[in-house]
Amino acid sequence: EAQVTQNPRYLITVTGKKLTVTCSQNMNHEYMSWYRQDPGLGLRQIYYSMNVEVTDKGDVPEGYKVSRKEKRNFPLILESPSPNQTSLYFCASSSWSGSSYEQYFGPGTRLTVT
Amino acid sequence: KQEVTQIPAALSVPEGENLVLNCSFTDSAIYNLQWFRQDPGKGLTSLLLIQSSQREQTSGRLNASLDKSSGRSTLYIAASQPGDSATYLCAVRMRKGGSEKLVFGKGTKLTVNP
Numbered sequence: 001e002a003q004v005t006q007n008p009r010y011l012i013t014v015t016g017k018k019l020t021v022t023c024s025q026n027m028n029h030e031y032m033s034w035y036r037q038d039p040g041l042g043l044r045q046i047y048y049s050m051n052v053e054v055t056d057k058g059d060v061p062e063g064y065k066v067s068r069k070e071k072r073n074f075p076l077i078l079e080s081p082s083p084n085q086t087s088l089y090f091c092a093s094s095s096w097s098g099s100s101y102e103q104y105f106g107p108g109t110r111l112t113v114t
Numbered sequence: 115k116q117e118v119t120q121i122p123a124a125l126s127v128p129e130g131e132n133l134v135l136n137c138s139f140t141d142s143a144i145y146n147l148q149w150f151r152q153d154p155g156k157g158l159t160s161l162l163l164i165q166s167s168q169r170e171q172t173s174g175r176l177n178a179s180l181d182k183s184s185g186r187s188t189l190y191i192a193a194s195q196p197g198d199s200a201t202y203l204c205a206v207r208m209r210k211g212g213s214e215k216l217v218f219g220k221g222t223k224l225t226v227n228p
Contacts, residue, residue, distance in 0.1 A: 031214055042220040043203070051214060058215070090157065094214065101146060101165075105158040 002027050004106035006091050012112045013081055021076045021109050023091030027102070031094045032074040036060065036087040037108075043090070050072055081113045116141040120204055120219035127194055128227050135189040135222045137204030142182050145209040149178050149189050152201045152221070161202075162189070196227045 004025045013019055026034065033048035035058075045058030049068040063085055065077040074093075078085060086108050094103035117140045124213040127133050137147070146165045150158040162171045164187070170179040177190040192200060201221040206216045 031213070033214075033216070035218075040220070041207075043218040045215060045217075048214065056213060088155075092216075101163065102162075103148075104158065105160075107157045110155075 002104060004091055004093050004104045005090075006106040006109050008109060010108065010110050012114065014114055015082055016080050019078050019081060019111075021078075021089060021091075021111070023024060023074045023076065024072050025074075025093035025104065026072065027093060027095065027104065028071065029093035029095040029102070029104075030071070032068065033058065033092050033094075034064070034066065034074070034076050035090045035092065036085075037090065046076070046089075081111075083113050087111060087113065087114050103112050116144075116208060116217045117205060118204060118206055118213075118217050118219035120202075122222060122224050124223040124225075125222070126225040126227060129196060130196060131194050131226075132190070132192050133224070135191070135202050135204075136225070137187040137219055139185045139187075139206045139217075141206075141208070142185050143208065144182065144206045145214075146207045147178075147180055147187050148205050148207065148216075149176075149187075150203040150205065152203060154201075158203065158222055164196070191224075194224075196226045196228050198226050199224055 007022045030051045034046040035043045037043045049055040080082040091106040121136045146162045149161045164180040175192040180187045201223045203221045204219040
């Protein structure tokens with residue numbers, strides 16, 4: 001079954017304690033990205049990756065890091081989380097093949113930083 | 115900078131009614147447009163994807179149209195049911211070189227009353 005998995009699904013942490021949210025896809029997609037969703041602001045792109053070792057900033061990259069060492073994994077790293085990073089996070093993967101396009105979103109990770 | 119607007123922000127209708135959700139975008143140089151459904155606290159479910167060269171897509175009771183030149187899309191839901199209650203998100207996909215950017219609207223919250 002094609003899917004994007006995220007872990008953990010729920011996380012409560014304290015300010016300054018480094019954390020990593022993992023994202024993994026089993027479809028051999030080249031493109032992966034992270035979004036955050038906040039009330040009144042909608043979904044905004046944090047970082048994206050076009051392939052292994054190729055990453056770039058989205059609209060709201062401050063306070064986040066990513067890496068793409070393997071095609072299937074795209075972890076999101078918060079080196080020093082702050083309360084304004086409390087949000088619902090989604091990972092997505094996608095691929096183009098000719099004129100067809102395929103995309104999947106993960107189930108989301110709800111992060112609370114106190 | 116691409117901006118996506120969805121009107122109305124919320125809509126409440128009686129069961130059985132046909133309805134239209136609107137989405138507009140400021141930059142017509144899109145690769146495709148996608149409609150999603152999101153249930154409270156849940157992930158995103160893709161409903162319809164329209165390539166920039168297409169005018170509409172249909173799936174069951176759903177029909178999405180795209181007028182790229184005017185920067186508009188509509189999602190038509192026929193014979194609405196209480197199970198259609200959710201937030202509907204419109205997103206446009208921009209593509210430049212190998213990069214991809216998905217810009218979301220803030221959504222329309224639909225309530226279908228029995």
